[in-house]
Each structure stands twice: as C-alpha cells, then as structure tokens.
Amino acid sequence: xxxxxxxxxxxxxxxxxxxxxxxxxxxxxxxxxxxxxxxxxxxxxxxxxxxxxxxxxxxxxxxxxxxxxxxxxxxxxxxxxxxxxxxxxxxxxxxxxxxxxxxxxxxxxxxxxxxxxxxxxxxxxxxxxxxxxxxxxxxxxxxxxxxxxxxxxxxxxxxxxxxxxxxxxxxxxxxxxxxxxxxxxxxxxxxxxxxxxxxxxxxxxxxxxxxxxxxxxxxxxxxxxxxxxxxxxxxxxxxxxxxxxxxxxxxxxxxxxxxxxxxxxxxxxxxxxxxxxxxxxxxxxxxxxxxxxxxxxxxxxxxxxxxxxxxxxxxxxxxxxxxxxxxxxxxxxxxxxxxxxxxxxxxxxxxxxxxxxxxxxxxxxxxxxxxxxxxxxxxxxxxxxxxxxxxxxxxxxxxxxxxxxxxxxxxxxxxxxxxxxxxxxxxxxxxxxxxxxxxxxxxxxxxxxxxxxxxxxxxxxxxxx
Amino acid sequence: xxxxxxxxxxxxxxxxxxxxxxxxxxxxxxxxxxxxxxxxxxxxxxxxxxxxxxxxxxxxxxxxxxxxxxxxxxxxxxxxxxxxxxxxxxxxxxxxxxxxxxxx
Numbered sequence: 001x002x003x004x005x006x007x008x009x010x011x012x013x014x015x016x017x018x019x020x021x022x023x024x025x026x027x028x029x030x031x032x033x034x035x036x037x038x039x040x041x042x043x044x045x046x047x048x049x050x051x052x053x054x055x056x057x058x059x060x061x062x063x064x065x066x067x068x069x070x071x072x073x074x075x076x077x078x079x080x081x082x083x084x085x086x087x088x089x090x091x092x093x094x095x096x097x098x099x100x101x102x103x104x105x106x107x108x109x110x111x112x113x114x115x116x117x118x119x120x121x122x123x124x125x126x127x128x129x130x131x132x133x134x135x136x137x138x139x140x141x142x143x144x145x146x147x148x149x150x151x152x153x154x155x156x157x158x159x160x161x162x163x164x165x166x167x168x169x170x171x172x173x174x175x176x177x178x179x180x181x182x183x184x185x186x187x188x189x190x191x192x193x194x195x196x197x198x199x200x201x202x203x204x205x206x207x208x209x210x211x212x213x214x215x216x217x218x219x220x221x222x223x224x225x226x227x228x229x230x231x232x233x234x235x236x237x238x239x240x241x242x243x244x245x246x247x248x249x250x251x252x253x254x255x256x257x258x259x260x261x262x263x264x265x266x267x268x269x270x271x272x273x274x275x276x277x278x279x280x281x282x283x284x285x286x287x288x289x290x291x292x293x294x295x296x297x298x299x300x301x302x303x304x305x306x307x308x309x310x311x312x313x314x315x316x317x318x319x320x321x322x323x324x325x326x327x328x329x330x331x332x333x334x335x336x337x338x339x340x341x342x343x344x345x346x347x348x349x350x351x352x353x354x355x356x357x358x359x360x361x362x363x364x365x366x367x368x369x370x371x372x373x374x375x376x377x378x379x380x381x382x383x384x385x386x387x388x389x390x391x392x393x394x395x396x397x398x399x400x401x402x403x404x405x406x407x408x409x410x411x412x413x414x415x416x417x418x419x420x421x422x423x424x425x426x427x428x429x430x431x432x433x434x435x436x437x438x439x440x441x442x443x444x445x446x447x448x449x450x451x452x453x454x455x456x457x458x459x460x461x462x463x464x465x
Numbered sequence: 466x467x468x469x470x471x472x473x474x475x476x477x478x479x480x481x482x483x484x485x486x487x488x489x490x491x492x493x494x495x496x497x498x499x500x501x502x503x504x505x506x507x508x509x510x511x512x513x514x515x516x517x518x519x520x521x522x523x524x525x526x527x528x529x530x531x532x533x534x535x536x537x538x539x540x541x542x543x544x545x546x547x548x549x550x551x552x553x554x555x556x557x558x559x560x561x562x563x564x565x566x567x568x569x
Contacts, residue, residue, distance in 0.1 A: 020506055021483060027499055028490040034552040037502050041545040044509065048541075051512050057519025066518060066531045070511075070538025077539075078547035083554075089547060090501050093540050097507045100537035104513035107529040111520070122470035220500055220507075227510040232473045234513050240473055241480045242509040248484025249503040253496060346493060353496030360554040366494050367557060 005053055012050040013238035019043030020242055024249075030366050047238055083361040084318045087351040088148035091141045091216055094223050098137030101226035102193065105130035108233050109180075109189055121181060123233055128177040130229035131189065132196040137222040139200030144215055147204075148350055154209030162206060163270070169199050207269065210315075210392070210431030212350040213257045214268045221250020253352050260346035262398075262409040291427070294445035296454060299421050300461035302445075303329075306383035306419075308339040310375065312412055313355045314348050316389015316425070320451035326388060327362035329459045341368055343375040343385075343412050345393035372412055382417040387438075389423065389451050391430030397437045406432050420444040423451050498551045505544025511537025 002010060020043045026036025052060070074093070081089045105127045112119050119127070146152035176192040179185075207215055224246025231239030258265045294302075303309055311330065317323060330340045342364065348355045356369055370378075379385065387394055396415045397404040414420050415438050422439060424446060430436065438444055447454050491499045514537045518530025 021487060024484075024487045024499075024502070024506075025490075027495055027502060028487075028492065030492075030494060030552075030555040031557070033495055033498060033555065034549065037498070037505075037545065037548045037552055040502060040506060041549075044506070044541060044545070047509060048512060048515070051515050052519075054516060054519070056516055059519055059521070062518040062521065062527055062531050063515050063534055066514075066534030067511075067538040070535040070540075071542040073535070074539035074541070074543025075546050078543040078550065081547065083551075086497060086501070086547075086551070089543075090497075090504055093501070093504050093508075093544050093547075096536040096540040097504065097510060100508075100514050100533045100540065101510045103529050103533035103536070104510060104517055107517040107521075107526055107533065108513075110523075110529075111517070111526060114523070120467055120470070122467060122473075216500070220504060224503065224507045227507045227513075228477060230510055230513045232470065234516060235469050235473070236512065236516075237473065237476050239509060239513060240476045242506050244477055244480035245484040245487075246503040246507040248481050249488045249499060252485060252488050253500065256493075256496075344493070351497055352500060353493060353498070356494045357497045357551055357554070360551070360556070363554075363556065365557050366555050369494055371493055 005055070009050045009053055012046055013236075016043040016047035017238060017241040019046070020245060024245065082321075083323075083358055084321050085149070086357055087212060087216060087349070087354060088145045090351060091145040091148060091219065094216070094219050095138045095141030095145065097223040098134045098141060098219070098226055100134070101223065101230050102131050102134030102138060102196070104230045105134060105233055106189060106193055108230075110186055113184060113186060119184065124181045124184070126229045126232035127189075128180050128192065130226050130233060131193050132173055132177065132199075133222050133229065134226035135193055135196035136200035136203065137219050137226060139197045140204045140215075140222075141219050143201050143204040144212065144219065147209055148212060156208040157205045166199075166202050169195060169202060173199055203269070208431060209350065211268050213347050213352050213354075214254055214261070214265065216351045217250050217253035217257055218265070218269075219250075221247050221254060224248075224250055257347055257352055260410060262406075289440040291439050291446050292444065294421060294447050296447065296457035297461045297465075299445070299447055299458045300465045302384050302419060302421065303333055303338065303386070303458070304336060304462055304465040306338055308382050309333060309341075309384045309386060310379070310382050310414075310417070311340065311342045312385060312387045312390050312394060312414055313342065313344070313359065314388065314390025314393065315350060315431075316391075316423070316451055318349055318354065318358060318389075320389065322388060322452040322455055323358040323362040325452050325455040325459070327359070327364050329455055329462070330364070332459060332462055341370055341375070343370050343372070343414075345372055345390065345412055348390055348393055372410060376413050379413050379416040383419060385414040385417040385420045387414060387420065387422040388455070391424075391436055392432045392434075394438055395430070395434070395436045397434070401437070405434055414438065415441055415444075418443065421447055423447050423449075423454050425450065494555070498548050498555075501544055501551065502548040505541055505548060508537055508541030508544055511541055
C-alpha cells in the first residue's frame, strides 16, 4: 500500500492528467482555446508541485535555481518573440524538451548503475530509446531553428554519400543501443548519446525550408515520445500520459501536413525536395510566355470596384511582416462594401497554422479565414484574388500537369477567379524550385516589389480611387 | 516483464487513443497554438529532471540534473506563456475592434 504522501502524489498526477486532456479538448474552438491552455498550465503546476513532496528528492537548491533560470529564460523569449518568428520559437522549446528527456534518461541510468541495482530489460530499453529520441529531437530542433532563423541556409544541405553516411550513423546508434541493453556500461551510453546528437543534426540538414511544417510536427511528436519513455524509466505514469498526448498530436499534424503536400512522410524526410537545379525548367517554360505587370494604382482600382476579394497569404507575407498592412487594406476595402476573405492553404508558411497566427495578430477575425475546401468552390465567383507571397500552393500545374514535380498536391484554385494579382519580390521560384503557370495566365497581373511596401502603396492609391 | 512495465504500456496505449480522439477535433486555424501548447505539455519531463536533480549525489549527476531542470523549466514556462499570448489574439468579428498594438 502507498503511504499518505505517496497517495497524495499519485492522486494529484491523475488529476493533472485529466486537466491536460480537458485543456486539449478546449483547444477545439478558438473561443475556448485560451482557457484550455490555462487549464493545462494548472495541471502542470499541480504535477510539478506535488513532485517536490517525493521522498527521492533530498536537496531543493539545484531544482530551485534551475527552475528559476529556466523560467526567466522561457518567459523572456515567449514574451519578446515576434509572431513571424513563431516557428523557430516552437522549434527551440521543442529542442529543450528533447534535451531534458535525453539527460534524464542518461542520469537515471548512471544513478541506477551507481547504486549497483540491476536494471531490468524494460527499463534499459526505455533508457536507450529515451536517450536516442530525446537527443535526435534536440539537435534536429536546433538545426530546424537555425534554418528558420536563417542562420543556416534554408535550402537542403547535401553532400556526397549522405545517405550512406546517415545509414552508418543509424546503424552505429542501433548497435550501441543493443550493447547498452545487454551489457550496460556508462561509456556505451555516453557514446550512444553523442551518436544520437549527430544523427539528429544529419536528419534535418538535408530537408528544405518549405518542408518545415512536416519536420516541426515530427520533432514535436518525437519529444513527446521521449518524455513518455522517461515515464517508463522512472515508473511515472504522469510522464507517460502527457508524453503520449503530445506524441499523438505531433503524429496527427505530421500526417495532415504531408497529405496537404500529397507526399509521403518518407519523401519529405529523404527526398531533399527543392534541391534540384531549376535553371533548366525555368529556361524551357519561360520561352514565348510573358507576364503582365501592374501598378499599385491599377491594383487599387481593381480592388475598389470588386464585389468580392480573396487574399491568399504565403510565407512571403511572414518574411515581409506584412500582416498588419494586409489587414489595414482589407479594412479599407470592407468600408467600401467589398467582401474580403482570406484563403489559407494547410502548408502555407513554415509550420501548421502559421498564417492563421499572423493574421490573428493583425486582428483579423478568425471567421474570415477560410480553409482550402471551403474556399475552392468560391473562386469562380471571386472578382479579385490577391496572392501575397504564396507560390507553390497556387500553382495550377499541381492540378493540370502530370509532369510537374508537385502534381497531385491539393492547391487553392485561384486561377479560376476573374482576376488574380500576385505580389512578389521578383520572378524567382517558390520553394519547389519550379515555374508557376499561374503567372502567365490571361487574367493574372504581377505586382513586383516588397509585399509590405506594395500593399502600403496600394492602400494609399485606394484613398483616391 | 515486470508488472510496472505492463501497466506503463497499458497507459501508453490508452493515452494514445485519447490523444488522437481529442486532437483530431482541433481545427486548422488553431494548429500553431496546438503545437506550442502540446510543446509546453511535453515539458512535463522536467518532473523527471526534478527527481534526478533532487536526488543527485555526485557532481556529474548534479550537473546533469541542473541542466535538465533549466531546459525543462524553459520549455514549460516559455511554452505556456507563448501559447497564451497567441490565443489572446484569436478573436471573432466585432470583438476585435479595439486596435491595441503592442509589438515587442
């Protein structure tokens, strides 16, 4: 039987697990989501608070100082980060969770071996997996952070024999893992830890920036799994429940994102998509086709006299930090009686739901944000579509051209609208590195320049239109 | 296999089903807050870090425990705060009229 103290801890963990599930349940609507997050935070406070009662804990100083430093760091980053930088923020926190899981696994192994206890095969397997998955998630997230923050180049980084070398590293990790389970020994575990750190970095380096929505989801799911595994090591069901909830969420998002790109998860991870040189395709398709340019003034007139306008944001909106400018333009149009909506492709931007957060920051009400399936039927009745920094997700080749590398990817059918105005920095290619047939259409006009500047000019012109 | 391991696997599988069930209802508008919110939840692993740090009896274990607590705490606190900040911005029409911009 458990004594009183242990019972209090165990029951509090159950309550905390229920609070986590309730919190996630409330995330199913924007109206209740904020309270859901707070309920989950209360669950967390409860779980961490009662853990301090655990008899295993004899010294509180390390915990107190560590928590204080971590909390100050975390809250500082969380409060100062720009909304456009949210994907890298999530990657960073995710990496920290992964590192924690790996360190806990290693430390528990060292503690148990020091006590001279025999470590059961279940525990040692969990330790090995927790170490590997946590470490992979840590360095993988750091590389993803670097790519998103543009410290590292966003394009896939490739070198000769990459797959062979990665396979060898994976094999080495597997061999070390088996060795730790069978034979024990802290040297082997440390080597495994180091190998897994390298593996995580090597795994994300060859993946391009546009595939980040999938990568971030996978890393999220991996950290959840690593946390659950530490639960097996410490015989703590609280960790198992919370970790698995996160793992399930990450897995679901991974599948959603790869479906939205019509590619398998394997293809995203190992395809090095967008790495191929695009000079050949660009030259061959551009021949004999011209794009029609437009001016901010003409754009303003087209918008002012439209009945319905759909705005399609993409990663370019985030780069130009144009979300507020877009919203101001939309408000001015609405004052003129124009019906304005936003069409959001599931993989627009660098993480799931990236565009929704940016537009919410700019005070766009969420009922104005339409998903792909809701909006695609409306394009033929739409007077003007304004594409702001989106490219591959509006490329009709994905629907019409079986030879296109992105053929089969569900797209926003903006080419079916009466007029399309594309805001773009230059005639460069999207992430997939392929030409966009949309730009050459009869009804498409190109407005070149920085998205925010262009939108500001359109807004000014609108006042006199 | 130990009784505890079996129990753990049991909990693992049940939680998986609950997780899929609950999370499949989250609309795509909220996918970023979902991701950062679950991010905060996996920070629960700081609980393990606290157990390690609190029972450490060698300098190495102290160091490992300390680093793990710092990372884990940053994950938990940062994750919940940034999610709250994001969710505060999601508003329905008409309620979001007051244009109060405070860009950090």
